[in-house]
Amino acid sequence: MKMDRAVNIILVFLIALNAGLFLLNYSDSMKFRLDSNSQKAATALLLQNGIELSVPLPKTFRPMRQLHMEPFHLTTEEIYAVFFNGAANVTEAEEFDRTVYQHRDKMLIVQNGIYTFYDNAPDALPGGVHTEAAARRLCDGFIRRLPKSFRQLSFRFDDAYKRDDYFVFEYRSYDRTSKTTVYSNYFTFCVTTEGIDHIIFSAHSSGGYTGEHRSIHSPDEALFELINVLNILYLNPEQISREPLRITRLDLVYSFDPTSVGGTAASAGLLSQKALPFYRVYITERNEPFLINAYTNAVNTVSF
Numbered sequence: 035m036k037m038d039r040a041v042n043i044i045l046v047f048l049i050a051l052n053a054g055l056f057l058l059n060y061s062d063s064m065k066f067r068l069d070s071n072s073q074k075a076a077t078a079l080l081l082q083n084g085i086e087l088s089v090p091l092p093k094t095f096r097p098m099r100q101l102h103m104e105p106f107h108l109t110t111e112e113i114y115a116v117f118f119n120g121a122a123n124v125t126e127a128e129e130f131d132r133t134v135y136q137h138r139d140k141m142l143i144v145q146n147g148i149y150t151f152y153d154n155a156p157d158a159l160p161g162g163v164h165t166e167a168a169a170r171r172l173c174d175g176f177i178r179r180l181p182k183s184f185r186q187l188s189f190r191f192d193d194a195y196k197r198d199d200y201f202v203f204e205y206r207s208y209d210r211t212s213k214t215t216v217y218s219n220y221f222t223f224c225v226t227t228e229g230i231d232h233i234i235f236s237a238h239s240s241g242g243y244t245g246e247h248r249s250i251h252s253p254d255e256a257l258f259e260l261i262n263v264l265n266i267l268y269l270n271p272e273q274i275s276r277e278p279l280r281i282t283r284l285d286l287v288y289s290f291d292p293t294s295v296g297g298t299a300a301s302a303g304l305l306s307q308k309a310l311p312f313y314r315v316y317i318t319e320r321n322e323p324f325l326i327n328a329y330t331n332a333v334n335t336v337s338f
Contacts, residue, residue: 104239173203177189186240212243216287217289255331256326259326286312
């Protein structure tokens with residue numbers, strides 16, 4: 035009897051403990067969850083400032099850590115395979131702070147860890163490239179043919195738009211540790227009716243988390259800060275009667291700070307970096323997004 039009573043007491047204690055932990059976790063999760071009233075208030079304030087929100091906001095904003103990123107460099111063999119179809123007679127020349135590879139109509143410039151490729155005679159599809167779907171198939175095929183060393187970066191299609199007489203496709207890597215897009219890791223393709231004639235590539239490999247968890251601003255707070263920037267850039271008195279701006283995409287990504295010394299194009303590809311969480315916001319008026327530092331809520335108009 036005494037043994038049965040002791041077991042019952044232990045069971046009751048464990049049930050109570052689990053219930054307490056559940057309530058504690060639930061309370062903690064709700065603290066970092068954006069409720070419907072906050073989203074409605076953000077939508078209303080944006081409309082008052084001539085900005086339409088056409089996408090849902092992220093529902094949670096739990097504290098986040100930084101990512102430690104190491105430069106990702108290609109070997110000579112990988113350069114030949116990726117950009118020159120495995121050609122063996124590629125010329126290589128050192129020019130001050132850059133290396134230039136060339137083979138027939140193809141040229142690759144490697145400078146500060148950024149790879150810029152030009153092809154004056156691209157391999158086109160039969161009949162040429164005249165639709166966005168056809169252009170994307172070329173870029174998808176390029177990504178699929180990347181060497182095994184690229185698999186850790188997990189490049190995925192991210193965005194597409196038309197600029198002048200060519201299509202632009204952007205692919206960015208997906209970090210499996212954080213399950214988040216790394217905005218500062220990218221392949222950018224420019225596709226004409228002839229095929230892919232220009233590629234820009236830069237990437238760092240993730241070394242996992244670094245530092246402590248830090249609180250981040252909620253997505254509605256990020257939008258409130260963005261309103262001030264958009265009012266300065268677009269909603270001046272001469273434009274007040276214009277059609278509203280429209281936010282077409284908003285998500286949370288990791289990126290280098292494009293305003294920092296280490297985050298600039300001149301050095302980003304050569305250094306170990308810490309990637310920070312940013313809210314990425316696209317609007318109808320521009321192809322490049324606004325990056326809002328989730329830690330500080332500072333809006334960056336500079337992009338990669």
